[in-house]
Amino acid sequence: MKVEPLLEARHIDMAFDIRGAGGKPARLNALRDLSLDIFDGETLGLVGESGSGKSTAGRVLVGLIEPTAGAVKLLGRFITGPERRANLSAVRSRTQFVFQDPQAALNPRMRVGDSIAEPIDIAGAHTRRDRAERVRDLLGMVGLPRDSADRFPHEFSGGQRQRIVIARALALEPRFIVADEPVSALDVSMQAQIVNLLMDLQARFAVSYLFIAHDLAVVRAIAHRVAVIYAGAIIEIATKGELYAKPLHPYTRALLDAAPRPDPSRVRTPPIGGEVPSLLSPPPGCRFHTRCPSVMPRCRTDEPALRETAPGRLTACHLYDSA
Amino acid sequence: MADPLLSIDDLTVQFRGDRGWSTVVEGVSFDIAEGESLGVVGESGSGKSVTALSILRLHARGAARFRSGAVRYGGRDLLRASERDMRRLRGHDIAMVFQDPMSSLNPVLTICDQISETLRLHQGLSAVEARRRSIELLDLVRIPDAARRIDEYPHRLSGGMRQRVMIAMAIACRPRLLIADEPTTALDVTIQAQILELLRDLRAELGMAVMLISHDLGVIAEFARRVVVMYAGRIVEDAPVEALFRAPRHPYTEGLMASMPPLEGDIGRLYAIPGRIPDPDEPIAGCRFSPRCAHVEALCRTAPPPLVAIDARHRVRCPPRTRAIGSQA
Secondary structure (H helix, E strand, O other): OOOOOOEEEEEEEEEEEEEOHHHOEEEEEEEEEEEEEEOOOOEEEEEOOOOOOHHHHHHHHOOOOOOOEEEEEEOOEEOOOOOHHHHHHHHHHHEEEEOOOHHHHOOOOOOHHHHHHHHHHHHOOOOHHHHHHHHHHHHHHOOOOHHHHHOOHHHOOHHHHHHHHHHHHHOOOOOEEEEEOOOOOOOHHHHHHHHHHHHHHHHHHOOEEEEEEOOHHHHHHHOOEEEEEEOOEEEEEEEHHHHHHOOOOHHHHHHHHHOOOOOOOOOOOOOOOOOOOOOOOOOOOOOOOOOOOOOOHHHHOOOOOOEEEEOOEEEOOHHHOOO | OOOOOEEEEEEEEEEEEOOEEEEEEEEEEEEEOOOOEEEEEOOOOOOHHHHHHHHHOOOOOOOEEEEEEEEEEOOEEHHHOOHHHHHHHEOOOEEEEOOOHHHHOOOOOOHHHHHHHHHHHHHOOOHHHHHHHHHHHHHHOOOOOHHHHOOOOHHHOOHHHHHHHHHHHHHOOOOOEEEEEOOOOOOOHHHHHHHHHHHHHHHHHHOOEEEEEEOOHHHHHHHOOEEEEEEOOEEEEEEEHHHHHHOOOOHHHHHHHHOOOOOOOOOOOOOOOOOOOOOOOOOOOOOOOHHHOOOOOHHHHOOOOOOEEEEOOEEEOOHHHHOOOOEEO
């Protein structure tokens, strides 16, 4: 029997109409033909540089924005297409979003307990005593003192504020959380605490995560599988073990080579040149071809499809076109 | 041994807060040698940027004061030099590059205008000469198509290109010391690798010393030959890069390294230093790291620990770890 994924995204395109240079209308193709699955209790890491479309992907996958094309099925319901509105309200309480900046995500004038209880209040059906008890439980789950409820966000450090945001995200027992760079704004010693907390909560509540980050090392610590996104297109998906030990796509390899390591004696590979192309006018063919050290003539004209290069592994690169 | 290029001696800096002055850097002393690549690493509140800004006296007027110390450069104490002398020195002898190039560049001036300004001010070049030299500098920082790019405005450039422009401006007068404060933190990882390579090349080509400030031990390991580790306003360890990464001696340095998720090998639960970074005003008796330290002993809480030299090039501020060895540095 095939296990139904918690989330299935198929052929997502996301374009934004914006004002380009000189105020002329332009079309920004943020995502192109994005397909992925996330299973129950799984963490999928989504790694990319700025402008890769990774945050846009996160927003599409929980229904915060509607894609231009393609389908998203979340908890068995399509949150795209004609039933989007009805189905979204059915799944919305089971999905949550955690942003990078906990400072911006919390109302500075609201007591922490009220912030955490806000989803409960909106969902209704809780008595006053239940609510207070639930808030204390949630504070305990994220490792904050239970008397934090009456305090204000500014009394907490950045790491503690991210714990508050996570407590709020857990309030309605979600099945799926999109965490968009949740530890990037934190100091190294705080990052490890939050990553460990997210892993503990997953072990306890079997919640699934889409963990969006630019930092390959942090993603390696938390994800089961990793998708690498470049200029709006996923170029590789593999289990964590395979992706880091044997990157197949030249971009994945370049990212791993470029990541700084705490090893002063390491022999460095020269970094790849160039920059992420503009999504207003992405290059034809493979979007990475302008920077790729292994570029071939066909890469400049034919866009490679994401296809199986090993069991359970997908790569979008002409190097692996079978003869 | 040759005199150092620059010498910071017992620097203590205070910031004006709601409840009076609070000490954000305390008793910081280190030298920078001619042509050296020095890394300064620390988390927020460690005092690494405040130390760097003190060298050039770039703190907001009235918001900071030097409680003690000296910054010796070329036979002078920069903390006591006249503002006129400092203006002559900034950008000429000692230049600085910051994290966010967009806020350091003037959006209504072209790249040429901005680089030329430094050259005309410090070197008295004519407009034509300054333009020619600016193009050379863009070439030097590997900006493709420099002769055309020179007339563009900052918003037309990517973050990586803007940081290259900032570096071009900083090296325009061939400074003897370049201070780079988190120069790659706002950049993508592939661009970060390019900029670090550029800084390594420029240091070698121009023979200038570079002081690179970063929160990222990986970046420090990729760049520096010597590393100063700061925590809560104090130096906790100062060592050659190989020694530091092979055998860190301060428990904070150890903890910082252990909490970095590795890119190779086994990975399980991450090590996390417990607790949080203290505020500058938080009263902590003895060692500022002691509330978070896994190896804390009674003596750590009695008096502020001294920075002790365990050999000629390695200093550590941890009494339990330096008990048997060395003398106070």
